[in-house]
Amino acid sequence: MNHQTILVLDFGGQYNQLIARRVRECAVYCEVLPHKTPLAEIAAKKPIGIIFTGGPNSVYEAASPKVDPAIFSLGIPVLGICYGVQLMAYTLGGHVVSPDSREYGKTVTHFDTASPLFQGLPATGITWMSHTDYIDRLPEGFVSVAHTDACPTAAMQDLSRRLFGIQFHPEVLHTENGVAMLRNFLYRVCGAKGDWTMGGYAESTIASLREKIGDGKVLLGLSGGVDSSVAAALLSQAVGSQLTCIFVDHGLMRKNEGDEVEEAFRGRDLQFIRVDASQQFLQKLQGVRDPERKRKIIGEEFIRVFEAEAKKLGQVDFLAQGTIYPDVIESGAGEAATIKSHHNVGGLPDHVEFKEIIEPLRLLFKDETRALGRELGLPEYLVNRQPFPGPGLAVRIIGEITPEKVAILQEADWIFREEIQKAGLSNQVHQYFAVLTDLHSVGVMGDGRTYDYTLGLRGVTTTDFMTADWARIPYEVLDLVSRRIVNEVRGINRIVYDITSKPPATIEWE
Ligand code: XMP
Numbered sequence: 001m002n003h004q005t006i007l008v009l010d011f012g013g014q015y016n017q018l019i020a021r022r023v024r025e026c027a028v029y030c031e032v033l034p035h036k037t038p039l040a041e042i043a044a045k046k047p048i049g050i051i052f053t054g055g056p057n058s059v060y061e062a063a064s065p066k067v068d069p070a071i072f073s074l075g076i077p078v079l080g081i082c083y084g085v086q087l088m089a090y091t092l093g094g095h096v097v098s099p100d101s102r103e104y105g106k107t108v109t110h111f112d113t114a115s116p117l118f119q120g121l122p123a124t125g126i127t128w129m130s131h132t133d134y135i136d137r138l139p140e141g142f143v144s145v146a147h148t149d150a151c152p153t154a155a156m157q158d159l160s161r162r163l164f165g166i167q168f169h170p171e172v173l174h175t176e177n178g179v180a181m182l183r184n185f186l187y188r189v190c191g192a193k194g195d196w197t198m199g200g201y202a203e204s205t206i207a208s209l210r211e212k213i214g215d216g217k218v219l220l221g222l223s224g225g226v227d228s229s230v231a232a233a234l235l236s237q238a239v240g241s242q243l244t245c246i247f248v249d250h251g252l253m254r255k256n257e258g259d260e261v262e263e264a265f266r267g268r269d270l271q272f273i274r275v276d277a278s279q280q281f282l283q284k285l286q287g288v289r290d291p292e293r294k295r296k297i298i299g300e301e302f303i304r305v306f307e308a309e310a311k312k313l314g315q316v317d318f319l320a321q322g323t324i325y326p327d328v329i330e331s332g333a334g335e336a337a338t339i340k341s342h343h344n345v346g347g348l349p350d351h352v353e354f355k356e357i358i359e360p361l362r363l364l365f366k367d368e369t370r371a372l373g374r375e376l377g378l379p380e381y382l383v384n385r386q387p388f389p390g391p392g393l394a395v396r397i398i399g400e401i402t403p404e405k406v407a408i409l410q411e412a413d414w415i416f417r418e419e420i421q422k423a424g425l426s427n428q429v430h431q432y433f434a435v436l437t438d439l440h441s442v443g444v445m446g447d448g449r450t451y452d453y454t455l456g457l458r459g460v461t462t463t464d465f466m467t468a469d470w471a472r473i474p475y476e477v478l479d480l481v482s483r484r485i486v487n488e489v490r491g492i493n494r495i496v497y498d499i500t501s502k503p504p505a506t507i508e509w510e
Pocket of ligand 1: 387388389390391431465466502505506507508509
C-alpha cells in the first residue's frame with residue numbers, strides 16, 4: 001500500500017490509541033510503535049511525521065522512558081504531547097519542573113495563532129491538561145506558542161527544525177479544536193495529503209489479498225460480529241468462492257440473529273456454511289449453572305463443531321481472522337501479536353491444518369472496520385452490531401439453560417432493543433440487553449397470582465468496555481419496555497434495571 005505514514009511513539013499514556021484514531025480520522029494513516037523502537041526501524045518506515053504520546057512518568061525519574069536524541073535530527077517533524085513535550089524539552093537541553101500547584105482538567109489557554117499548529121483557530125480556548133510537570137526553560141531554538149495562567153509553555157516550537165510540543169491533550173474532546181490542531185500539524189507541518197480512505201484501503205487490500213492467496217483456499221469462522229463479518233466481505237471480494245465461511249450457530253444468539261447473518265452472506269460470492277448445532281450445545285449445557293463452566297463448555301464445543309466442519313473441506317491454505325488494530329496494540333504494540341489470544345469463543349482450532357493466518361483488518365480501528373463494512377455493502381444491522389459475548393445468551397441466563405428460557409430471553413431482549421432504537425438512544429447507550437435471572441417472584445395479573453421470572457435490563461455507556469457507567473435511560477422508555485415485556489412475554493412478571501457501573505460490576509452478569 002502506498003500511503004503517507006505518521007508514527008505514534010507510545011510512552012504509555014492512557015490516550016495513545018485515541019491519538020492514532022484522531023490521526024486516521026484526519027485521513028492520514030498512522031501506526032503506533034513502542035517508544036523503544038530502534039531509530040533505524042523508525043526511519044525505514046519513512047514517516048512524514050512522528051508524534052510522541054503522553055505517559056505516566058516524570059522525565060527526571062531514572063526509569064522513565066527516554067528517546068534517542070538523534071530522532072530530532074532525522075529532518076522529520078515531531079510533535080510531543082504531554083510527557084512527549086517534556087521529554088523533547090529535556091532531551092534537547094531545556095528544563096522541566098514539578099510545581100507546587102498542579103494543573104488538571106479543563107484549562108483556559110492562550111495561543112499564538114501565527115504558529116502553524118494554531119493557525120486559523122481562536123486565540124483563546126479550553127484545553128485538557130493532565131500533568132504535574134511543566135517546562136520552565138525552553139531548549140535552544142524553541143519559543144513558547146501557548147500559555148495558561150499556571151504554565152508559561154503550554155506549547156512550544158522550533159520552526160526551523162519542525163519540532164513542536166504541546167502540554168495539553170489535543171486528542172480528547174474536552175480540548176476545543178484539538179483535532180484541528182492535530183490536523184494543522186499533519187497538513188501544515190508534515191505535508192499530509194489525506195490519502196487514507198476506506199475506499200482506497202479496500203481497493204489496495206483486495207489487490208494484495210489476491211496476490212497473497214493466489215488460488216489457495218481460505219477458511220473463516222464467522223460469528224456474526226462486526227469484525228468477522230467485515231473480514232468475510234473483504235475476502236469474498238478478493239477471492240470469491242475460494243473463501244469458505246463457517247458459521248456455527250449455537251442457538252444462543254439473539255432473536256433472528258442467526259437468520260440475519262445467513263441472509264447477509266447467502267447471496268455473496270463465497271461458500272457459506274451454517275451449522276445448526278443448537279441441540280448439541282443445549283445438551284452439553286444441561287444442568288450446568290456455573291458461569292465459567294458454561295463459557296468453557298461453549299468454547300470447547302464451538303471449536304469441536306468448527307473443526308468437524310472444516311475437516312470436510314480437506315486441506316485449507318489460510319485461516320482468516322477478524323483481528324483488529326486495538327487487539328494488536330493491546331497485546332504489545334505490534335510486537336509478536338500475530339494471533340489474537342482471545343478468539344471470540346474458544347481459541348484457535350488445533351485440528352485444522354493451514355499454512356498461514358490472514359488478518360485483513362489488522363490495521364483498522366473499530367470505527368474504520370465499520371466504515372469498511374459499509375464500503376463493502378454490508379447491511380447496517382451487521383455493521384453497527386453491539387459487542388456480543390461469544391457464549392451468547394448462555395451468560396445472560398443465570399442458572400441452568402433450557403430452550404424455554406432461551407426463548408423467553410430472546411423475546412424480552414428483542415422488545416428492549418426495539419424500544420431503545422425507537423427512542424433514538426441506540427447511539428448513546430453503547431450496549432444494552434436483557435438478562436434472565438433465576439429468581440421467581442410473586443405477582444398478580446388480572447385476578448390471578450403469578451409466580452414467574454424476574455428479568456434484568458442492562459444499559460451502559462462506555463468508550464472501551466473496560467470501564468462503563470450505567471446508562472440513564474429515561475423513565476418513560478423503561479416504563480414502556482417494562483409494560484411491553486410483561487404483557488407480551490409469558491413467564492416474566494417483574495423487571496429490574498441494573499444501576500451498577502463497571503467496576504465494581506462487569507457489563508455482563510456472568
Ligand atoms: P464484561 O462483562 O467483562 O464485558 O464487563 C466487557 C465486554 O466484553 C463483552 N464480552 C465478551 N465478548 N467473548 C466476547 O467476545 C466473551 O466471552 C465475552 N464476555 C463478555 C461484553 O459483552 C462487553 O461488551
